[in-house]
Amino acid sequence: MAREQFNDLLWFLAVAEERSFTRAAARLGISQSTLSHTIKRLETRMGVLLLNRTTRNVAPTEAGERLQLAVSPRIAEIEAEMAAIMEYRDxxxxxxxxxxxxxxxxxxxxxxxxxxxxxxxxxxxxxxxxxxxxxxxxxxxxxxxxxxxxxxxxxxxx
Known part of the structure; x- marks a missing residue:
């Protein structure tokens, strides 16, 4: 998987967890437009809609929930391992x-x-x-x- 695609997954997780492009973009420190285009590119690349969007709500589709359930624990494991490794600097x-x-x-x-x-x-x-x-x-x-x-x-x- 290309590094860019990995970032796309991280950004998808932020939207799925926040259930808002606005809050996810603020959390990630990027523009809402950039985030929206990135998620659309991910959905196009995967060939499946990951998020249902209305003017007031964002929620994962069935495929989006599946992706979130598969990726989120693995990202948490990576983050935990990185934190453990960073203890070596102390x-x-x-x-x-x-x-x-x-x-x-x-x-x-x-x-x-x-x-x-x-x-x-x-x-x-x-x-x-x-x-x-x-x-x-x-x-x-x-x-x-x-x-x-x-x-x-x-x-x-x-």
Missing amino acids: KPAGRVRITLSDHALNTTVWPKLRGILADYPDIRVEFSIDSAFRNIVDSGFDAGIRLGESVENDMVAC
Whole structure:
């Protein structure tokens, strides 16, 4: 589905929930005319009338009710998941995967990381003890620590 079509569904839901083009347009921050044209385009594309309109009322047709019942919970799920994901910006959380040698883990990384993990219990660190050079991105790692001077051209050495 094209992004434009997704927006058309969101705008249809606003009209169906508000049962008014005027209130839905105000809620969406767009003109009533733009909203009306968008809904008409959606109905034309789908080949079915989604809203019954009079000068005073707007109500979903049977097809409109079906579309609203199908789409509305999914949009709510997406919005809830986006809100949950946005919690990551408030505190460090999630998984970090690091490939490194056992020597680097024991002498450098773990002594520094232990205190950080105690302060941020929502961070999960996975270590892969390995001395081979690898493409850390292709292998699904967030970081790689190696001893020596050989680093791939697209990697950063510190």
